[in-house]
Amino acid sequence: MFYDIRKSQPIKVLVTGAAGQIAYSLLYSVAKGDVFGPDQPLVLVMLDITPMMNVLDGVLMELQDCAHPLLREVISTDKEEVAFKDIDVAILVGSMPRKEGMERKDLLKANVKIFKSQGAALDKYAKKTVKVLVVGNPANTNCLIASKSAPSIPKENFSCLTRLDHNRAKAQIALKVGVTAKDVKNVIIWGNHSSTQYPDVNHAKVKVQGKDVGVYEAVKNDNWLKGDFIQTVQQRGAAVIKARKLSSAMSAAKAICDHVRDIWFGTPEGEFISMGVISDGNSYAVPEDLIYSFPVVIKNKTWKFVEGLPINDFSREKMDATAKELTEERETAVEFLSCA
Ligand code: NAX
Numbered sequence: 001m002f003y004d005i006r007k008s009q010p011i012k013v014l015v016t017g018a019a020g021q022i023a024y025s026l027l028y029s030v031a032k033g034d035v036f037g038p039d040q041p042l043v044l045v046m047l048d049i050t051p052m053m054n055v056l057d058g059v060l061m062e063l064q065d066c067a068h069p070l071l072r073e074v075i076s077t078d079k080e081e082v083a084f085k086d087i088d089v090a091i092l093v094g095s096m097p098r099k100e101g102m103e104r105k106d107l108l109k110a111n112v113k114i115f116k117s118q119g120a121a122l123d124k125y126a127k128k129t130v131k132v133l134v135v136g137n138p139a140n141t142n143c144l145i146a147s148k149s150a151p152s153i154p155k156e157n158f159s160c161l162t163r164l165d166h167n168r169a170k171a172q173i174a175l176k177v178g179v180t181a182k183d184v185k186n187v188i189i190w191g192n193h194s195s196t197q198y199p200d201v202n203h204a205k206v207k208v209q210g211k212d213v214g215v216y217e218a219v220k221n222d223n224w225l226k227g228d229f230i231q232t233v234q235q236r237g238a239a240v241i242k243a244r245k246l247s248s249a250m251s252a253a254k255a256i257c258d259h260v261r262d263i264w265f266g267t268p269e270g271e272f273i274s275m276g277v278i279s280d281g282n283s284y285a286v287p288e289d290l291i292y293s294f295p296v297v298i299k300n301k302t303w304k305f306v307e308g309l310p311i312n313d314f315s316r317e318k319m320d321a322t323a324k325e326l327t328e329e330r331e332t333a334v335e336f337l338s339c340a
Pocket of ligand 1: 019052094139162165
């Protein structure tokens with residue numbers, strides 16, 4: 001039967017930082033149907049700051065020229081009240097980049113201001129069912145600030161991106177074993193999207209000759225798994241910048257698509273993924289009220305922690321170190337929140 005997409009209701013999707021390099025790949029994939037499916041019409045909203053409006057005009061022209069059949073409308077703006085109005089999904093990519101000589105605290109301060117304002121705009125203008133993904137760094141703490149500034153939207157609707165780290169871990173294991181990334185499942189990124197993150201493969205499986213085996217059994221190199229593997233994933237962003245002289249964009253856009261698609265359609269049976277979500281103090285002894293990356297499964301657009309995975313001493317130490325960093329970030333950010 002022929003399905004007429006003109007009959008179905010569009011969903012409204014906001015991308016911030018829309019004139020930037022991640023958005024350039026992301027907008028194309030979203031408009032093409034990679035995230036919400038080939039039958040879902042879309043209204044795309046693009047927000048950036050006023051000095052970038054000329055660049056955004058160019059992006060708008062290109063999106064029009066793609067002639068994607070799913071695109072009902074594209075709106076580009078520098079005004080939050082326009083950007084956040086009645087949106088179903090917010091992908092918050094734009095943030096203040098770290099400039100030369102800038103202290104980490106100053107970066108955090110500038111971002112608290114942005115995410116407090118965007119959180120308030122979500123609270124005021126977006127649908128209460130809106131799903132919010134924060135990508136702009138420091139992603140976990142920016143996400144926490146946005147959520148705290150949008151009290152009428154459930155905290156569970158907010159998440160931050162650690163899927164790129166998750167995909168990097170999958171890819172490293174696949175390359176080592178000589179299989180494809182699809183043959184690797186259930187890796188975990190714990191904690192902060194920073195170099196303290198802990199990529200954990202203790203519960204992951206690799207399909208080798210049609211059979212699922214544990215990663216330690218498949219790789220047969222414990223030293224690599226406990227050393228270089230972890231550092232490679234933790235430092236991958238810096239390695240890409242060093243080589244490309246620009247930060248990860250294509251892979252970041254792909255990870256955003258994976259993350260939002262899983263929120264929309266659910267995770268595959270028997271698989272879990274990593275995302276930064278609000279900690280409740282009861283899961284894996286992670287302190288309450290942090291946006292911390294956990295293993296989750298998603299069904300009916302609702303995520304749940306994967307519970308009961310055994311944690312060894314090696315993992316515990318690393319999970320606690322990244323929680324400590326996030327706790328310190330939160331303390332600094334909350335201090336700025338009252339004066340932002
Ligand atoms: P770009 O500098 O290319 O683009 C950022 C865009 O955001 C710019 O167009 C800028 O004008 C805009 N912007 C700044 N403040 C804004 C505001 N208040 N409202 C709307 N737009 C605003 O950076 P890009 O490479 O696209 O990276 C974007 C963000 O993603 C950075 O913070 C980066 O660190 C972060 N990343 C996060 C990742 C993650 O896994 N969580 C991975 C990729 C990436 O590094």
